[in-house]
Amino acid sequence: MRTLFVISVLMTKNESWRVVDLFAKMDTNLYKFTLFNELYFLVAGGTVWIDSSLPSTNVTSYQDSPTKEESIDVKVTQAEVNSRHNTVLELNSTSGSNGSTDVGLKDIHDSSIQNKGDSNHFPDQLKLLDQQDDSDDVGRFLYLEGVEYIMWCTYDVHFYASFALLELFPKIELNIQRDFAKAVLSEDGRKVKFLAEGNYGIRKARGAVPHDLGTHDPWNEMNAYNIHDTSKWKDLNPKFVLQVYRDFAATGDMAFGVDVWPAVRAAMEYMEQFDRDDDSLIENDGFPDQTYDAWTVHGVSAYCGCLWLAALQAAAAMAQQLGDKFFAETCKTKFFSAKSAFEEKLWNGSYFNYDSGSSSNSKSIQADQLAGQWYTASSGLAPLFDEFKIKSSLQKIYDFNVMKVKGGRMGAVNGMHPDGKVDETCMQSREIWTGVTYAVAANMILAGMEEEAFTTAEGIFLAGWSEDGYG
Template sequence: MRVLRCYNSDIYRYKFTLFNELYFLVAGGTVWIDSGVPSSDSVSTRTARPEVTKVKSIKNGVQVEQTAYNGYGEDNQLSSPDKLSGSSTDGDDVGRFLYLEGVEYVMWCTYDVHFYASFALLALFPKIELSIQREFAKAVLCEDGRKVKFLAEGNWGIRKPRGAIPHDLGMHDPWHEMNAYNIHDTSKWKDLNPKFVLQVYRDFAATGDFSFATEVWPSVCAAMEYMDQFDHDNDCLIENDGFPDQTYDTWTVHGISAYCGGLWLAALQAAAAMAMHVGDYAFAEKYKGKLIKAKTVYEEKLWNGSYFNYDSGSSSNSKSIQADQLAGQWYMASSGLPDLFDGVKIKSALQKIYDFNVMKVRGGRMGAVNGMHPNGKVDDTCMQSREIWTGVTYGVAATMLHAGMEEQAFTTAEGIFTAGWSEDGYGYSFQTPEGWTTDGHFRSLIYMRPLSIWGMQWALSMPKTILDAPQVNIMDRIQVNPYTPQETGVRKIVKKAKCCFNNSIFSCSC
């Protein structure tokens, strides 16, 4: 374990918290079973494009047409666990893994939260992390047309549309019945699909596993294309729809948002970079163009000179300072990809978060509050805006480390140690909650997100990836001749990926 440039007063607290937060992987609710991977002489579906068929069934007297994908039956449930195996070889098979969002929110592998917690699995159990990503990659391409009532709005919708990342892998019948969450329609959330693309690229870059990349590439394409419906004005930037359509599921967003918009910019860059690695140059060109246009709009609408506004709307909290506004940038730095913004803006936004969201709350001894008005008052628009989220605080600290702001990073993270783990704190040891308020009221004990402290360790001792990330200035010179026939199919992608890996992606002539 290598820890770089920790200040002496922080080393003990950091190491103490880093290792102790791992309690969640065994005490928070974990299932690890055999996957039942087919023998090597059986037909492998790892590199085959998904086989999609239409099936009809009768639901409550109404004929329903649904999509069946590979091992999914008429309800799009798995007909056998073998059909969603993590790998086709015994050497790669680590079984099937589930862990709860928390002991109060009983859903398996909640994906918007796994976005934060996954650094622990990637650092310590990378094959388990890849197996989870494979589960979600398969799920992207399936549809479950059964009707569900969403509690917040009182409307009805289908459980899982094709192209949408499921919120979770289920509750009562995991893998077979996804999306146990039914407060909002998560198929309209703006952060889930970008988070899938970002995690897939990060994991690919960290492991160099090209078989994983080619297996999940069709799902990456589907996840990106699904998001087109949320670009309402054709400026290549997605908009939020005036309800809490994100992991902050009580915090309403209007128009372009710093959080979801930033994740989308990062996903555009990650998808374009991954496309180049797997040889899909037409896709890379398309999404590189989207990134350039979307980034200009994002900065014009949200940058106010010192940080990115919460959203582009006109509500009372549209100019709030959101602690998590650079989540997309965090993943770019963690994946070895170019920064989304120039370094001056990144450091300015992080310093603003440190000065306001961290230091104006009990002198920095509680972590980073989610929302803060520019006048220095906590944003009390809703429950979540005024909460301090433990996992988000660690993520902000990790982003600071990537930006070279070590002192601010460790001070920020120390607030979680002080409030949650120290003898002077609230006594949450080995049951770290999702968050707490400035007066010490907690919500959701024993929660997944605080595993994001391993994002700090990732920043401190980031492994040397075998991949050379395509740089934006180089990507700008890549053009695809529209009159040149483009070979498609996973076999071609695999061929190009192997060639590019051996010969450098920018000198490859395959």
């Protein structure tokens, strides 16, 4: 199981000290053990921090590829990064399989919007904000999600871990986001064999957020992960948009916002290819195309669909603040259409079904079904759904995924059938993931369910760190 190592329940702005106080009152050992054991990994668990300038302008030729398969059909599109201001400017616009357009989301046209490769894409008033002093250059940072998973900065789980970096080392967190923003606008056309399906595809598509920053040659050779084609995953791009907006909102760093905005737009536009029925909502493609990479998804899914709704709202808010009013209105329109489709297809009266398919686990209760709402609330945006649906879903997760597993003494199991039996569709559906459980607990706190939240979080302490647990 992937080790997730951040106590995100403590990291919500304006909530942290109240939460710490509540945690301390519950159990002093629980608080101390959890805080220190979950955060140590940032400095002692497979971490690289180098004294290096921000992303450079060097274009890597990829001549020394690690595998024979990867040496075929080398075609790399790189992004230029201004070494002083760290502004990402696209040099080469690619089209075709990535589904992106030059002016915005699908079926949207406006002659007043410049091509994304044009530096005039930004409103005039923003150009003066693109400044960065030497104090922002804090080097470059890599870390592992676990010592057994040797890929740097795996982004699908940075989604859970990044609250700690934002709270404790915000400039490092912003630099990681800049690295991924640069990656979004790059393409690596070398052929890679994907192990699960046995087919070949390119290593990294333009517009797609990479799964990781690499193994052999970090930053230059990304997507060391090759089980599935992560350019077809449905959660990475929304997670990028949500993290960028959260960081932008938390730090108020306008220069950062300007730096990464081209990548945010590209990431949103890339996802439009996955809206198969033009309802503004993305669909999954019948394979494990998200961080739960052994758990197949059919049609609309609670996890990826909710992340997409949240990303639409966050992109709209960021676009509005940066002066890209056209894109803000586009995302708002898409949001309301997608929300209606999401609720119609997944809401069953008490929670959101796992997916809209007809498999044996389509009606499963997924602990992570409101991950998008967690980021929405943490970033100060309006709730994605009405209060009843949010609290009802979280209560269902608490009653079933938490309390029906060892009486709530282990955390939240990823999947649970509505009959109270653990979803054993795959290894991951029956696992308990540390970061997911903390995210659920944080979501509960934000929804005013404090007792349920700390019981949920306490399960990880009891199972993982207490003398009666598993060590």
